[in-house]
Amino acid sequence: MTDSYTAVGKSFQRIDGIDKVTGAAKYATDLRFENMLYAGLLRSPHAHAKVTCINTSAAEKLPGVKAVATIFDVPKVVQYWFFLRTEKKKEQMFLHDNIVRFIGDPVLAIAATSKEMLKKALSLVTVEYELLKSIQDPHTALTETKVNIHKKGNIAFKVNKEFGNVHEGFKAADIIVENTYHTSKQKHASLEPIGTCVASFQSNGKLTVYSSTQLPHWSQHYLAMALGLSLNKVRVIKPFTGGAFGGRCGVIHGLEVMCSYLSRQTLQPVKMSFTREEDFSATESRHPMTIRMKTGATKEGMITANKVEILSDTGGYGTHYIGVIADCMSTGIGLYNIPNYSFSGTVVYTNKSPCGALRGYGNPQMNFAQESQIDIIARKIGMDPMALKLKNYRREGEMDPVLNELILSNGLKECLEKGARSCGWEEKRLRQAGNDLIKKGIGLSIMLHGTGAARALPDPGSATIMINSDGTANLHTAAADEGQGNRTVLAQIASEILGIEFDNISVSETDTDITPLDCGTHGSRQAYCGGLSVRNAAMDARQKMLNHAQKYLKVEANQLIIKNGHIIEKSNPDNNISIKDLMQKIQIQDMGVCEQVIGSASGIAPAMPGYYGAVFAEVEVNTQTGRVKVIKLTSAYDVGKAINPDMVRGQIVGGGVMGIGFALTEGLQLKDGHILNPNFTDYRILRSCDIPEIEPIIVESNEPTGPFGAKGIGEGSMVNVASAISNAICHATGVRLTELSITPEQILQSIKNSR
Amino acid sequence: MSLQYNLENYYKPETMKQAVDLLLKFGKTAKVIAGGTDILPKRQCGAQFDTITHLIDISNLGLNYIKESKGNLCIGASTNINSLVTASAFHSNPYIGLIEAAEAHSTNTIRNQATVGGNLCNASPCADLALPLLALSACVVVAGPKGNHTIQLDTFFKGPNCTALLPGEILLEIIIPNHQETTGASFIKLRHHQTEVDMAVVNVATQLLLDGNNCLRAMIALGSVGPTSFLAKKAAGILSRQTLNKKLIEQAAMLAADESAPIDDNRATAGYRKEMAAVLVKNSLEKSWERSRK
Amino acid sequence: MKKKNIWMNVNGEWHDLTVTLQDRLIDTLRDQIGLTGTKEGCGEGECGACTINLNGKAVLACLMLSVQADGAQVTTIEGLQNGTDLHPLQTAFLTESAVQCGYCTPGMIMAGHALIKQNPDPDKTTVKTCLANNLCRCTGYEQPVKAVLKAAGEMRRKIK
Known part of the structure; x- marks a missing residue:
């Protein structure tokens, strides 16, 4: 089947590749404009305080200082686009008060003519604070009644759901496993620091913001609301972006809104760039969670019940906390067919840096706990973990009770079988490998992640395709590409349907003035949701081309096909016309027509299909030091259909490395609200010399609702890596770790305790 | 930035x-x-x-060299760390620890810029190069207002980021005395999981001069487990003029750990560091012993 | 602010520059000469996005003052291509899918460039060690390492 495609399933080079390898690509940090001002933030040194007085008079007397904006002037954006749905909800989008809620919370911004002047001006500002008691521990936040971080209290959100009857489920179980798991405050650590934008307010009343946002249209909405502008007066342009991973899912705390205010005051472009330290200590991170899980199973290996209680810590603010905890629930329940399942989630505020979206959303945390539980059960009943998973996973044709959707494609079994064969699972699992000093082990974990967010969130996707008079095409889409390669993949889909060569399709910049409404890039959605929009727009354009061709080929449109750039009569291939000639005729030559073929599409995806994956991790554990080395990952993922296999493999390998980090090396460390490791020396992300062999395996289950069968991959590839590694450590040493990131010390202590 | x-x-x-x-x-x-x-x-x-x-x-002062002088090996203070790795002078038994430490120091790119003198003068408690140099009984030549003088490296480190250099003094050269080929040496660095580039949790260099299995001299240098890099002299003392055996090495390792005074930080707790100091000293001594026999 | 005159050969062209003492080499390259291909990811020498070649060696432009580079020969990512012909390293990064977000790419390529100059036939371990100062959060390094190996092979073939 693949062979019949000309563009889909082929590893085309990325369309923006040459710009990137030559240094020509301009990222937000590279932008400079005439008369541009430099802005920077003064941040709170206190974890929790009331700002009582801000004195900027000395700073404002400096010759190069052009504007000042404080938290008294500028509101904070504290929710995500789910809250754009109603007028009442919109009110909750913003918070405008004088409280600072974490160390690094912005207090004011200054715009000056040079970086040096800015530095000097910021040093001249004095701020008076009334200190408030700070809450660092999420459990304290839960019980503390006298200190309220937000007006409504310290509890941001609560959810309770029960499917089936858990009480009965545990009664039917032969064994019950109960544990508490902790996960870390992981950081995106994209190579371009989070937090650069240029805002330019012109005297005609139009605001243009260059921002490396994943969600250009929602950023446009937030900015319009914050500044009281209509949407046609706000233009968001996304330049090249140096990685995102969820860290740019909206406007950044203290960035775009502040810059826009400063630009409105000065009518000059204003640029603000966070340092790496600011990125680490004052932008969003992964929600740390405490997960209590009680799981019951029969000795034959049927999981009868799972009871989950999660406490999630969103820090001083949290834009995505509802979505993240909901993701824990849907991915946990969706993966296995456990008849009795109860889920209770509580999100609290603490006086720490805020949390938000990070690759996997709530899934990596949930997956670590649940896949550890399943592994423990397998050990206890003496069953191969793979067999246990195969017995209980939710199959194609079954209902997903949370999403209330039928599962139309699930390639998990193939992922497991191919992965197991490739890594030698059975043999390695049986072998007690290694010597007394170095223990070897192999572990397995599976995952499900949703593609997009149709019906769970406002999740529009749109595309416009214009066919040029020489038969080439321009695709307009706001499917923000932070490096994954969406723009390339979407061009491939357009090429396949239009019969126009890949090289002859250009993809627009991401610019809300030019590109139609798109939810942006989150939730592994662009190959699927973006792909569907582009597919539909291309079908629209294709039909229009065929309709025009009727006149010249003198046959009905339904008798025509497009092949190799030509429109051909099915039964008489000699009767054909090239797209190029047809477009020349209808757009220019035939003065009675003069019409450009424009295809367009907009709407939501028909589903939120799950994509699946299995990771087999092989580790060596040094029992003298507790040091772990991952030797190999075999990562098999069901992506529906790989539109561009090289890019899919790139996601699998990159996600694998980020997953190893989540398991073993990463996580912000805090003391009294201070982040102790806000730099790459102390926050360890893996380097080229550290990586094990990673074997990516692509499984194609052909999702019926997807474009050419495609669904997602971006986030899933890191979701189940940490649990696979933890399971492998247990296989090697017999000890079970319940806290991420795992430290050598924990392992050593656990080994000692087990003796 | x-x-x-x-x-x-x-x-x-x-x-x-x-x-x-x-x-x-x-x-x-x-x-x-x-x-x-x-x-x-x-x-x-x-x-x-x-x-x-x-x-x-100080890059115009001609301090970029590795040379032999009067039987000693001399390293100019502004010699970059990669030069140690490629210098043939250090590719023999007693100096292997120095090469191992140089290769364990940061990354290839940083080592093009970072200098040997800088690593010592920064006086980080976890400086990698300090340890084999201590174990090699190196001294440093210092230039100052009163002319040049020599300081034993052992007394050079005074605290975190603090050295014996007085106002107006500059480190000129590191002098490594000649060592016999029967000297075995090694450097071991413990890092966090998975990483090959990181500051040490504990780092150790040892050196054993042997006559058969008789230890004529032992040197044990420890890093990251105290305010400065230091020589564990008591531990080394129990090995000198003794016939080496596994048990004795274990005793020395325990003693070396006793001599350490680590703190908790974001890399590890003091307790873990102390425990690992013993493990690393034991492993390093065994390695040095084995190498001395080759 | 105190200023100094320096001159520097950047990508084959000599520049007379007036720099402040505060200016790091990366500031001069990006802000004064306008070569923004050299990226800043941390400003502390940890991420390698600012890796350039200085007198043939890979160095970090954020860990050097411009005054220290007086008289130096500097090559940045913009200096690799010959007209519209890409350098074999640039081509290999494209064909091996070694580029995702692209922010680390210039630094990676410059680290590879210095390596191949020094060692035309590196093995995989050497390349992994050589790229150790270049953080990448997207690719997982597999493809960039392959790309440097491929480019080295290509360059050897060309010389023959």
């Missing part, structure tokens, strides 16, 4: 006297710069450079 200093001047003296005069003249506001990899980044491990307004670049 920008430079942390408010520099008033930058000098690149041509003679040592000029350099010393400049350092004396500007006192606490002046700092020597060689590779710059420790003093240019904003974040410092404990060092306060807020007062620095004058940088004295």
Whole structure:
């Protein structure tokens, strides 16, 4: 089947590749404009305080200082686009008060003519604070009644759901496993620091913001609301972006809104760039969670019940906390067919840096706990973990009770079988490998992640395709590409349907003035949701081309096909016309027509299909030091259909490395609200010399609702890596770790305790 | 991101006297710069450079060399760390630990800029190069207002980011005395999981001069487990003039750990460090012993 | 603010420059000469996005003052291509899918460039060690390492 495609399933080079390898690509940090001002933030040194007085008079007397904006002037954006749905909800989008809620919370911004002047001006500002008691521990936040971080209290959100009857489920179980798991405050650590934008307010009343946002249209909405502008007066342009991973899912705390205010005051472009330290200590991170899980199973290996209680810590603010905890629930329940399942989630505020979206959303945390539980059960009943998973996973044709959707494609079994064969699972699992000093082990974990967010969130996707008079095409889409390669993949889909060569399709910049409404890039959605929009727009354009061709080929449109750039009569291939000639005729030559073929599409995806994956991790554990080395990952993922296999493999390998980090090396460390490791020396992300062999395996289950069968991959590839590694450590040493990131010390202590 | 200093001047003296005069003249506001990899980044491990307004670049003073002199091996202070790895002079038994430490230091790219003298003068408690140099009984030559003098490396480190250098003094050269080929040496660095590039949790260098299985001299240097890198002399003492055996090595390792005084930080707890000090000393001694027999 | 005159050969062209003492080499390259291909990811020498070649060696432009580079020969990512012909390293990064977000790419390529100059036939371990100062959060390094190996092979073939 693949062979019949000309563009889909082929590893085309990325369309923006040459710009990137030559240094020509301009990222937000590279932008400079005439008369541009430099802005920077003064941040709170206190974890929790009331700002009582801000004195900027000395700073404002400096010759190069052009504007000042404080938290008294500028509101904070504290929710995500789910809250754009109603007028009442919109009110909750913003918070405008004088409280600072974490160390690094912005207090004011200054715009000056040079970086040096800015530095000097910021040093001249004095701020008076009334200190408030700070809450660092999420459990304290839960019980503390006298200190309220937000007006409504310290509890941001609560959810309770029960499917089936858990009480009965545990009664039917032969064994019950109960544990508490902790996960870390992981950081995106994209190579371009989070937090650069240029805002330019012109005297005609139009605001243009260059921002490396994943969600250009929602950023446009937030900015319009914050500044009281209509949407046609706000233009968001996304330049090249140096990685995102969820860290740019909206406007950044203290960035775009502040810059826009400063630009409105000065009518000059204003640029603000966070340092790496600011990125680490004052932008969003992964929600740390405490997960209590009680799981019951029969000795034959049927999981009868799972009871989950999660406490999630969103820090001083949290834009995505509802979505993240909901993701824990849907991915946990969706993966296995456990008849009795109860889920209770509580999100609290603490006086720490805020949390938000990070690759996997709530899934990596949930997956670590649940896949550890399943592994423990397998050990206890003496069953191969793979067999246990195969017995209980939710199959194609079954209902997903949370999403209330039928599962139309699930390639998990193939992922497991191919992965197991490739890594030698059975043999390695049986072998007690290694010597007394170095223990070897192999572990397995599976995952499900949703593609997009149709019906769970406002999740529009749109595309416009214009066919040029020489038969080439321009695709307009706001499917923000932070490096994954969406723009390339979407061009491939357009090429396949239009019969126009890949090289002859250009993809627009991401610019809300030019590109139609798109939810942006989150939730592994662009190959699927973006792909569907582009597919539909291309079908629209294709039909229009065929309709025009009727006149010249003198046959009905339904008798025509497009092949190799030509429109051909099915039964008489000699009767054909090239797209190029047809477009020349209808757009220019035939003065009675003069019409450009424009295809367009907009709407939501028909589903939120799950994509699946299995990771087999092989580790060596040094029992003298507790040091772990991952030797190999075999990562098999069901992506529906790989539109561009090289890019899919790139996601699998990159996600694998980020997953190893989540398991073993990463996580912000805090003391009294201070982040102790806000730099790459102390926050360890893996380097080229550290990586094990990673074997990516692509499984194609052909999702019926997807474009050419495609669904997602971006986030899933890191979701189940940490649990696979933890399971492998247990296989090697017999000890079970319940806290991420795992430290050598924990392992050593656990080994000692087990003796 | 920008430079942390408010520099008033930058000098690149041509003679040592000029350099010393400049350092004396500007006192606490002046700092020597060689590779710059420790003093240019904003974040410092404990060092306060807020007062620095004058940088004295020593790269024109001809201190970039590795040579033999009077049977000793001499390393110019501004020799970059990668040069140690490629220098043939160190590719023999007693100096292997120095090569191992050089290769364990940061990354290939940083080592193009970072200098041997800089690693010592920064006096980080976890400095990798300090350990094999301590174990090799190296000393340093210092230039100053009163001329040149020599300091045993063992007494050079005074605290985190603090050395025995007095105002106006510059590190010129590191001198490594000659060692017999029957000396076995090794350097071991414990890092966090998975990483090959990181500051040490514990690092250790040892050296054993043997006559058969008789230990004529033992040296044990430890890093990251105290305010400075140091020689564990008591531990080394119980090995000297003894017939080596596994048990004795284990005893020495325990004793070395007792001599350490680690703290908790974001890399590890003091307790873990102490425990690992014993493990690393044991492993390093065994390795050095084995190498001495080759 | 104190200024100094320096000259520097950047990508084959000599520049007379007036720099402040505060200016790091990366500031001069990006802000004064306008070569923004050299990226800043941390400003502390940890991420390698600012890796350039200085007198043939890979160095970090954020860990060097511009005054220290007086008289130096500097090559940045913009200096690799010959007209519209890409350098074999640039081509290999494209064909091996070694580029995702692209922010680390210039630094990676410059680290590879210095390596191949020094060692025209590196093995995989050497390349992994050589790229150790270049953080990448997207690719997982597999493809960039392959790309440097491929480019080295290509360059050897061309010389023959």
